[in-house]
Amino acid sequence: MNILCKSLLSMESLLILSSMSLAVHEPLNMDRMCTDPNFLQRISIGQMLPSHKIQSFIAPGLMVCARECVYQTNCLSFNFDTESGQCELTRAEAGLSLPLVSKPGFVYATKSDWITAIAANCQHVKCPPNHRCVPELNGTHCVLNDCGIPPTIKFAADVDYTETIVGAKLGYNCSRPGMKPQNKTMTCTPYGSWDVEPCRKISSCADVQRCNVTDDREYWLYPEAFGYANKVKIYCHGMNTLNPKEYVSLPSENLVVYPSAVVKYSYCGVDYSANVPKAGKVHFEKVRVHPKNMTIDGEDNQFANLRWGKFQAYGRAVDCASYISCRKYFGFFRIDTTGTGLVINRTVSWVLHGNRAGQTYFNRSSDHVITAKCGGYCGGCFPDSQLSFELEAETSTVVQSASDTMCSDIF
Ligand SMILES: *[C@@H]1O[C@H](CO)[C@@H](O)[C@H](O)[C@H]1NC(C)=O
Ligand SMILES: *[C@@H]1O[C@H](CO)[C@@H](O)[C@H](O)[C@H]1NC(C)=O
Ligand SMILES: *[C@@H]1O[C@H](CO)[C@@H](O)[C@H](O)[C@H]1NC(C)=O
Ligand SMILES: *[C@@H]1O[C@H](CO)[C@@H](O)[C@H](O)[C@H]1NC(C)=O
Ligand SMILES: *[C@@H]1O[C@H](CO)[C@@H](O)[C@H](O)[C@H]1NC(C)=O
Ligand SMILES: *[C@@H]1O[C@H](CO)[C@@H](O)[C@H](O)[C@H]1NC(C)=O
Ligand SMILES: *[C@@H]1O[C@H](CO)[C@@H](O)[C@H](O)[C@H]1NC(C)=O
Numbered sequence: 001m002n003i004l005c006k007s008l009l010s011m012e013s014l015l016i017l018s019s020m021s022l023a024v025h026e027p028l029n030m031d032r033m034c035t036d037p038n039f040l041q042r043i044s045i046g047q048m049l050p051s052h053k054i055q056s057f058i059a060p061g062l063m064v065c066a067r068e069c070v071y072q073t074n075c076l077s078f079n080f081d082t083e084s085g086q087c088e089l090t091r092a093e094a095g096l097s098l099p100l101v102s103k104p105g106f107v108y109a110t111k112s113d114w115i116t117a118i119a120a121n122c123q124h125v126k127c128p129p130n131h132r133c134v135p136e137l138n139g140t141h142c143v144l145n146d147c148g149i150p151p152t153i154k155f156a157a158d159v160d161y162t163e164t165i166v167g168a169k170l171g172y173n174c175s176r177p178g179m180k181p182q183n184k185t186m187t188c189t190p191y192g193s194w195d196v197e198p199c200r201k202i203s204s205c206a207d208v209q210r211c212n213v214t215d216d217r218e219y220w221l222y223p224e225a226f227g228y229a230n231k232v233k234i235y236c237h238g239m240n241t242l243n244p245k246e247y248v249s250l251p252s253e254n255l256v257v258y259p260s261a262v263v264k265y266s267y268c269g270v271d272y273s274a275n276v277p278k279a280g281k282v283h284f285e286k287v288r289v290h291p292k293n294m295t296i297d298g299e300d301n302q303f304a305n306l307r308w309g310k311f312q313a314y315g316r317a318v319d320c321a322s323y324i325s326c327r328k329y330f331g332f333f334r335i336d337t338t339g340t341g342l343v344i345n346r347t348v349s350w351v352l353h354g355n356r357a358g359q360t361y362f363n364r365s366s367d368h369v370i371t372a373k374c375g376g377y378c379g380g381c382f383p384d385s386q387l388s389f390e391l392e393a394e395t396s397t398v399v400q401s402a403s404d405t406m407c408s409d410i411f
Contacts, residue, residue: 043109047100048079052092054146055165059087062107066114071122071133074146077110079103091149091164130192147188155179155199159186166190174199178222180207201228204291205236205244214239218249218401225294230391232341235286237302247286247303248389252336252368254284256312259319259330276320278378280309287314289389294342296387315344315387317372318354318380329360329375338368342389354379367392 054074059065062080065087069075072089079088083105093110094100100108122133127142134141145166150159155176161168168188174180176199184197201222202208208219216239220231235247260279288300298314312318319331337343350362350372357379362372374381 042113043107044094044100045107046102046104047108048088048103048106049077049090049092049094049098049108050101051098052090053162053164054089054091055163056086056088058085060085065089066109066111069111070114071135072145073127073129073131073133073142074148075111077108080107080109081105082107144190144192147192147194150186150194151196153184153186153196153199155201156184164188166192178202178220181210203228205234205239205246208236209239209244216240221246221291223291223294225292225388226391232291232389232391234289234291245300245302246289246291248289248337248340248342249286250284250336251339253334254287254314254336255282255332255334256284256314256316257281257330257332258309258312259321259332260309276378278310278320280312281307282312283307284314294389296389298387315370316380316382317359317374318378318382319375320378321375327358327360329358329373329380331375331380332373333371333381335370336368337389337392340389341392343367343392344370345388345390348383348385348387350374350381351384352376352379353382357381 054072055068057068059068059080062082065078065080068087069078069089074091075089076093077090079090080086081088092098094108121135121140125133125140125142127133130144130146130148131142132145134143147164147166147168150161150164150170153159153172153174155174155178156172157175159170159172161170166188167190169185170187171183171185174182174184178201180200180202182199184199186194186196189195202211202219203222203224205219205221208221216235216237218233218235221234222228222231223234226232233249235249236244237247238244258276258279258281260276282301283305284303285305286303288297288302289295290297296314298316301311304311315333315335317329317331317333319329321330335344352358352374354376355378357374357376359375359381360373362370362374362381364370372381
């Protein structure tokens with residue numbers, strides 16, 4: 001027992017203490033109370049402030065707990081557990097709207113009562129908010145040590161926190177309906193700011209699957225490509241497999257024709273016919289997309305309706321029937337995104353590619369419809385980069401009927 005403890009246990013202070021302890025069910029642990037008895041008149045015994053915590057740590061005594069509160073700008077009061085030595089610094093003072101709660105073995109005190117007694121060099125120093133005064137032999141300095149009250153996270157359950165000081169890690173669940181179920185943490189950085197991992201809306205069919213939904217159908221997804229902010233109607237295919245895939249359903253006609261070159265051009269004076277093994281005609285009911293970047297996989301034939309011949313990639317007009325001397329082309333594609341809420345990336349253009357390639361027309365007169373008639377020997381019109389979707393200016397034309405995934409009772 002040190003000197004402070006001995007003075008505390010003098011007759012006089014024991015009297016003070018016992019008169020204050022009347023409301024307390026258990027006696028206070030004297031070893032932990034080593035302090036100047038003059039202060040005991042201002043502390044609330046058997047009570048504590050349960051919220052607004054900044055930091056919790058084990059302190060060797062009440063004095064150390066009080067001193068730490070004095071040093072920290074944000075600290076206004078503290079709880080001290082005389083049993084365990086748990087010191088809890090808080091950023092508020094108890095009052096009418098913030099009542100103390102009864103807790104045997106605890107004491108509560110406000111900072112103002114302690115400043116002159118223990119502030120030492122820090123007494124006349126005013127550190128900025130979120131800082132802590134560090135006393136030294138040659139003076140003092142202020143260090144950033146607190147991030148303040150954690151922010152409310154959009155779409156997350158309320159964050160339950162016990163500390164807000166630098167290095168504190170707070171866990172939270174992204175658990176609201178339509179959210180990707182994830183456990184996240186936010187960390188108080190050395191710069192005094194919270195580093196937050198935002199909650200994400202459900203953005204892929206794999207996310208939907210994680211909500212224990214395994215039907216192949218239309219869902220509203222919030223693709224990463226659109227900042228998780230805009231909903232897009234996506235058909236999820238293979239939901240009972242390990243690798244579900246995303247498709248955009250196309251309510252209007254989308255097709256590609258690679259003619260088989262039985263073509264007579266009387267005005268050219270040429271009868272041309274040939275065996276064209278690659279020819280074919282395909283109607284696309286859906287196209288495959290990657291929700292990460294909304295690029296289209298034009299080679300995916302899962303929902304390609306083959307009318308005859310071979311499968312053709314989406315968005316190309318090619319033939320093998322066009323002599324340079326007779327500029328007539330028969331390869332054809334039609335892209336029509338009407339009713340999807342999407343348009344083809346406006347910066348993509350089509351270029352001639354292949355042998356003797358040329359075009360009869362390329363028509364992009366509306367946002368949603370692109371048609372072209374091209375050909376070569378063999379050749380035609382190809383997009384100059386991978387096709388991708390953008391949001392249309394107004395999403396009002398989306399053909400409705402998709403499901404929002406409710407992932408609320410996940411975990
Ligand atoms: C006190 O001395 C330490 C090094 O011993 C130095 O880092 C600090 O800046 C000094 N503080 C003041 C206020 O001079
Ligand atoms: C997250 O959810 C789990 C399961 O319901 C729960 O045990 C945990 O406390 C939650 N975490 C947070 C930070 O709310
Ligand atoms: C979140 O954490 C809880 C408990 O720590 C765990 O049971 C649950 O599976 C986790 N959820 C996710 C989506 O990782
Ligand atoms: C788009 O994402 C897919 C799958 O995530 C990837 O394979 C592809 O390379 C990406 N495309 C571009 C242009 O970034
Ligand atoms: C181009 O599209 C517009 C509008 O859809 C249409 O009126 C026009 O006939 C088309 N031109 C060709 C050559 O197809
Ligand atoms: C559109 O395509 C261009 C290049 O083809 C690409 O740089 C751009 O990121 C695409 N935009 C969107 C929104 O995908
Ligand atoms: C999903 O369903 C399986 C089987 O019924 C069950 O074991 C699992 O806990 C469920 N997972 C979630 C996240 O609800």
